[in-house]
Amino acid sequence: NAGVMQNPRHLVRRRGQEARLRCSPMKGHSHVYWYRQLPEEGLKFMVYLQKENIIDESGMPKERFSAEFPKEGPSILRIQQVVRGDSAAYFCASSRSGGWGTTNEKLFFGSGTQLSVL
Amino acid sequence: TQLLEQSPQFLSIQEGENLTVYCNSSSVFSSLQWYRQEPGEGPVLLVTVVTGGEVKKLKRLTFQFGDARKDSSLHITAAQPGDTGLYLCAGPSQGGSEKLVFGKGTKLTVNP
Numbered sequence: 001n002a003g004v005m006q007n008p009r010h011l012v013r014r015r016g017q018e019a020r021l022r023c024s025p026m027k028g029h030s031h032v033y034w035y036r037q038l039p040e041e042g043l044k045f046m047v048y049l050q051k052e053n054i055i056d057e058s059g060m061p062k063e064r065f066s067a068e069f070p071k072e073g074p075s076i077l078r079i080q081q082v083v084r085g086d087s088a089a090y091f092c093a094s095s096r097s098g099g100w101g102t103t104n105e106k107l108f109f110g111s112g113t114q115l116s117v118l
Numbered sequence: 119t120q121l122l123e124q125s126p127q128f129l130s131i132q133e134g135e136n137l138t139v140y141c142n143s144s145s146v147f148s149s150l151q152w153y154r155q156e157p158g159e160g161p162v163l164l165v166t167v168v169t170g171g172e173v174k175k176l177k178r179l180t181f182q183f184g185d186a187r188k189d190s191s192l193h194i195t196a197a198q199p200g201d202t203g204l205y206l207c208a209g210p211s212q213g214g215s216e217k218l219v220f221g222k223g224t225k226l227t228v229n230p
Contacts, residue, residue, distance in 0.1 A: 041222060
């Protein structure tokens with residue numbers, strides 16, 4: 001049973017280019033979350049999606065960033081016109097359902113995409 | 119804004135020693151989770167604590183949730199080099215949101 005798959009593992013872009021990060025959740029998981037991790041910083045929530053719906057995008061910058069989770073295929077985090085400050089590790093996580101108040105729900109993280117903007 | 123403060127930020131010990139790391143907040147959390155993250159990898163869930171005062175054990179790791187559900191601790195007995203990693207605590211954001219708030223973590227190094 002494959003885990004959460006993210007690709008590419010490393011992505012290098014020049015300022016002004018577009019970055020597309022892909023995430024395939026675990027089999028049977030319909031909830032996808034994107035987090036960003038900067039050096040010496042904790043993981044910061046960006047967006048929460050279910051199939052074909054953005055549920056919570058309160059952590060995502062209003063400009064240049066977008067996310068989708070189509071009916072078929074992986075979730076995509078898209079960053080347009082990248083700047084040096086976008087350099088970070090981007091992690092995707094998935095779960096079968098929400099509900100953090102129980103002991104049964106688990107969040108599984110992928111290995112991340114390290115984005116470097118030159 | 120809910121914050122989770124973790125201490126110490128860095129900890130370097132010798133194999134066989136015991137250690138405790140802490141996760142504190144001024145806010146009440148309905149539950150707290152502990153993760154371990156290794157370099158170049160995503161966090162891996164270790165445990166979820168839900169009830170105030172709860173203690174959970176995972177082999178040599180003991181997790182405790184404070185009575186007031188504002189803090190948690192992780193105690194490792196007889197640390198091994200394989201315990202090396204970044205230990206993160208996380209809790210659900212207030213208001214029924216599905217997002218997790220993470221602390222900055224404790225970077226643990228266990229030297230052989």
